[in-house]
Amino acid sequence: MNAQTSKSGTRTRALKLGVSAIFAAVLSACANYAGIHSDKQIAKPQQYETAKSLPAEQGRWPAADWADQFGDAQLKALIAEALKGSPTLEQARARVAQAQAYSETAKASTMPRVDADYSLTRQQYSSSALVPPPYGGSWQTENKGLLTASYDLDLWGKNREALKAAVSDEEASKADEEAVKLTLDTAIARTYNQLARLYVLRDIAQQEVARREQIDRVTAGRIATGLDTEVERKTAQADLATSRAAVTALDGSILTTRYQLAALLGAGPDRGLSIERPQLGVGDDVRLPGNLPADLVSRRPDIVAARWRVDAITHEVKEAKAEFYPDINLSAAIGFDAFGFGRFLTAASRTASAGPAIHLPIFDAGELRAQLKGRYAEFDYAVATYNQTLVGALSDVATQLAQIRSSDAQLVDAQAAQQAAQGADQLAITQYKAGLTNQLTVLNADVTALNADEAVANLKMNRRDQQIALASALGGGYVDTSADAIRSADASASSNQGKPSNPTVAAR
Structure with missing residues (x-):
């Protein structure tokens, strides 16, 4: 008896070592970011x-x-x-x-996720496949209603x-x-x-117009007394026109x-017309x-x-x-699945499932x-x-x-x-x-x-x-x-x- 127990323990340890070796080999062969x-x-x-x-x-x-x-x-x-x-x-x-x-x-x-699904399928089943008579070869209406829940453990x-x-x-x-x-x-x-600057420059330009007008008047008086000629008058008028153009x-x-x-x-451009002169x-x-x-x-x-x-x-x-790294997702579902409507919500039509899903990238x-x-x-x-x-x-x-x-x-x-x-x-x-x-x-x-x-x-x-x-x-x-x-x-x-x-x- 002791000999048999010893042999059983040895086989168990050997199996664990084998599984561990296989798992280590799989991990070493997996994709990595070294x-x-x-x-x-x-x-x-x-x-x-x-x-x-x-x-x-x-x-x-x-x-x-x-x-x-x-x-x-x-x-x-x-x-x-x-x-x-x-x-x-x-x-x-x-x-x-x-x-x-x-x-x-x-x-x-x-977070965990919970969904409810219902489907109705009208289907003719093959009489020469997996579904036996009386369903094989007949048309059936399948009603399925499931409440499902899933949660990604997100270990990593x-x-x-x-x-x-x-x-x-x-x-x-x-x-x-x-x-x-x-x-x-x-x-x-x-x-x-900048708008304030333009207004100030306009004031200066307007003052310049006033000075040029004064020069024009003085020039006209000097022409009358013979001190200047029409050349000076035309020059004064040209400078005055230039100053007025600057204001414009x-x-x-x-x-x-x-x-x-x-x-x-x-806003539209008309909004700008109502902006008053800046007072900065x-x-x-x-x-x-x-x-x-x-x-x-x-x-x-x-x-x-x-x-x-x-x-x-x-x-x-x-x-x-x-x-x-491996991705582990837990999922569970409970609901009803039956042919026709009469037995859909009965205890015999109940269906349930639960289990983990593991994804590991290898190549x-x-x-x-x-x-x-x-x-x-x-x-x-x-x-x-x-x-x-x-x-x-x-x-x-x-x-x-x-x-x-x-x-x-x-x-x-x-x-x-x-x-x-x-x-x-x-x-x-x-x-x-x-x-x-x-x-x-x-x-x-x-x-x-x-x-x-x-x-x-x-x-x-x-x-x-x-x-x-x-x-x-x-x-x-x-x-x-x-x-x-x-x-x-x-x-x-x-x-x-x-x-x-x-x-x-x-x-x-």
């Missing part, structure tokens, strides 16, 4: 040298209502109107809704990673929407400032700029906030969007890796490896895009600050030149009236004064335009608040199986 990886990582803002170009000046980050600093109620109203009716913004909102739908679809894959986290990727894509779409808002606000403010050209530019603003508002002020002092490079990554919506796309691809890489001609390589390529691209976005953002802030400082320095000299040119112009007119100088001197002084006035006006408008661009470069009041929400969503999706994702972790 050798496929990436060492790319997103850059940290601290690794870039910015201390000299972006000095800490104890300033404040722009607020969401940064445009209010210029004290123009109409600009504030135009921005609010654009946020309600811009087709560009509607496109961004539609993309957010689409990403949310994808996220909901991915979440459904992590494939569905959970797909959900995390979808949630990250949703957050990226939300950041994209904020980037569109900021771009739209900035475009309206800069175009509005500016009127056309003002009109087209109004149309541009109407388009930004998402100087705005706040320009001082950069502290800890700028580090905090900028959560203040710029384009950087935040790029970071979430890196996170999404990271989870897609993990999802692609999980495809190499796929390299499809899964190619798919994983593609995901890693997308990951490398997303990382490079993020790094480039960060570099561009730092350069953008530094460029706008440098231009503002340059405009401030130029404005001091330009205003001094303007005062001198205006004094010379008045003196030349006075001397021309008194017959102490010629028309050419007056015209030269007048052109110099005109150029000086235009230079000061353009520098002031440029400076305000650069200030608007700097507020946009600093994020326009945007603050990323998605991190807390995403951690909560990831914890719910993981359901005690894994930790929440970190959007700054690189794929391995």
